[in-house]
Amino acid sequence: xxxMLKEAESFIRIFYGETNQxxxxxxxxxxxxxxxxxxTGSYEQTIEELAYGAKxxxxxxxxxxxxxFWQSLHVIDKRHIQADVAIFEALLEHIQFxxxxxxxxxxxxxFSPQNVRIWNHQLIRYAGxxxxxxxIGDPDSIAFTKVCQNLGWQGQGGNFDVLPLVIQTSNNxxxxxxxxxxYILEVPIRHPEFEWFEDLQLKWYAVPMISSMKLEVGGISxxxxxxxxxxxxxxxxxxxxxxxxxxNMLPIIAEYMGLNTKSSASLWKDRxxxxxxxxxxxxxxxxxxxxxxxHTAAQQFKRFETNEAEAGRDVTGNWAWLVPPVSxxxxxxxxxPYNNEKKTPNYLxxxxxx
Ligand code: ARG
Numbered sequence: 001x002x003x004m005l006k007e008a009e010s011f012i013r014i015f016y017g018e019t020n021q022x023x024x025x026x027x028x029x030x031x032x033x034x035x036x037x038x039x040t041g042s043y044e045q046t047i048e049e050l051a052y053g054a055k056x057x058x059x060x061x062x063x064x065x066x067x068x069f070w071q072s073l074h075v076i077d078k079r080h081i082q083a084d085v086a087i088f089e090a091l092l093e094h095i096q097f098x099x100x101x102x103x104x105x106x107x108x109x110x111f112s113p114q115n116v117r118i119w120n121h122q123l124i125r126y127a128g129x130x131x132x133x134x135x136i137g138d139p140d141s142i143a144f145t146k147v148c149q150n151l152g153w154q155g156q157g158g159n160f161d162v163l164p165l166v167i168q169t170s171n172n173x174x175x176x177x178x179x180x181x182x183y184i185l186e187v188p189i190r191h192p193e194f195e196w197f198e199d200l201q202l203k204w205y206a207v208p209m210i211s212s213m214k215l216e217v218g219g220i221s222x223x224x225x226x227x228x229x230x231x232x233x234x235x236x237x238x239x240x241x242x243x244x245x246x247x248n249m250l251p252i253i254a255e256y257m258g259l260n261t262k263s264s265a266s267l268w269k270d271r272x273x274x275x276x277x278x279x280x281x282x283x284x285x286x287x288x289x290x291x292x293x294x295h296t297a298a299q300q301f302k303r304f305e306t307n308e309a310e311a312g313r314d315v316t317g318n319w320a321w322l323v324p325p326v327s328x329x330x331x332x333x334x335x336x337p338y339n340n341e342k343k344t345p346n347y348l349x350x351x352x353x354x
Contacts, residue, residue, distance in 0.1 A: 001037060007219030008033050008043065011345065015052050045220060051075040053217030054108050054225075057345035062338070063321035065297050066229050068304040069106060073227075074098075076109040084167045087116060088177040091123060091165055091226065095183045098228050099207050102185060104290035108227035110215065116224040117353050119147065119166035119174055123209040123226055124184055127161040137161060139245055147354045151176055159247075160186075160203055168353065187287050191279040196256050200249065204236050204280070206289045212352075217345040227347070230290035232297050237277035238325040249276060277326055294324035298331035316341050 009030060016026040036043035045053065051073075059070040074097070078090045090109055098107040121144065128141035135142070137159050145155065148164055153176055155161040162184055168174040185206035191197035211226035241247045250272045254261050257275065259268035284291035292300070301322070308315045317338030328334045 001041060004042065004219035005034060005037050007344065008037070011053060011056075011218030012049070014056065015049055019052065042220070045218060047075075047077050050077060050079075050110060050217065053345045054110065054215060054227075057215055057217065057347050058106075058227075060316065060343040060346045062316050062318040062340055062342065064229075065232065065294075065301045065322050065324070065333075066292070068300040068307070069229070070304075072106055074105055074107040076107065078109050079112050082112065082115065082169060084169050084172075084175050084177075087111065087118075087167050087169070087224075088165060091118075091167075091177075092179070092183055094209065094226060094228075095123060095179070095207070098209065099183075099185050102206060102287060102289040104207055104228070104230040106227075106229045108215070108225055110222050111224040113220050113222050115170045117168045117174075118211040118224050118226060119168060119353050120144070120163065121210070121212045123165065123211050123228075124179065124205045124207065125163055126159070126205075127155045127163050129155065129157060131157075138240075138247070144354070148176065159201075162205070174353075185289065187283050187289055189279050189283045191275060192282050194256070194275065194279075197279055200252065200256075202241065202247075202249070202279075204231075204240065206284075207231075208235070210347075212350070213347045214350045215345070216348055223350060230292065231284070232292050232294055232324070233277055233281040233284070234294050234324050234326050237280035238273060241276060241280075242273055273326060294326060295331065298324065298333055302332055314339070316343060 012026060012030055012033065033043045054075050055070050055073050058064065058073055059067055061067065076094065081087060081090060094107060094109040098105055125141055126138040127145040128135060128137040128139050129145060130142055136157060141163065145163065148166065151166070151174065153164050162179060164176045164178050166174045166176055186203050187206060188198070189202040189204065207228050208231055209226050209228040215222040215225040239246065241249045250269050251261060253272040253276055254268040257272060259271060260266040261268050281291060281293055305315050318340045319338045322333045322338060324331060
């Protein structure tokens, strides 16, 4: 209770300060909150507080290179809904609003801080299956895919099967909901020069919507608060498709390119990586799906740093996450240190529900 009040107070001070509201109003609000906490053990944030808190949480996300746009976050307040079907519908609404036919809108949907939990890591993600001929699909999804199967879900056994939404309310068993396919925008990956590239049959979904983290604002933990931005190309091209414990595409791409994969000094991995990343960026661009390359993203992050300095705030950051995995030293981020101190509001990891 003491902790909640302290957290609430420090958040309310930031909120009123940054939005130029009067000291007097702030003190009225603070005593209201204190009263609520004393009598009920918690307090209800206004929609304005929640919305600003969600934006601050983005601004404080040390691992995120996309923070220039923190003020443009769309906040959808679904704290009042409880039934799993209504939650499912709200998630579809989120997917549709955020996807916006490719012109992606950074969005968060906030559910009741109690009694709602989404088991998925992202609202849209591909299943992963362990088979006797090796892994099919996304190896990072193997454990969660098993959970879905144990709950009765049957995948197609393909490389890109979209997992169902798994929604839990209170202490009820979780329920599965398939996402109708018209909600799922995907981009087939092709290459501007290599015609064989489409034979690899790669595709990826348009919008990364993280649903496993909690939003922490003013002492309240919103454990179900899925949020999204748009992709930076390297997330897909240098990690999801490239990591050897993910889709592991570099060896086959290098082979198609006719590179000498026997000698690491031929730099076959690097050359395959660059062409794969070109393919991802151009495919998204051609399909009108928002995406940013890592050079542009780094420049945008530089503007964010300048803006913050001008506002008299220091930028915290996690260097290892901010540097892009392709050509890191071509960006300014590589060449300076970042202070990884963690501020609140923020988005935090939480234990898996399964
Ligand atoms: N890296 C994750 C993925 O590849 C997505 C994380 C969030 N990314 C973002 N651009 N908002 O699916």
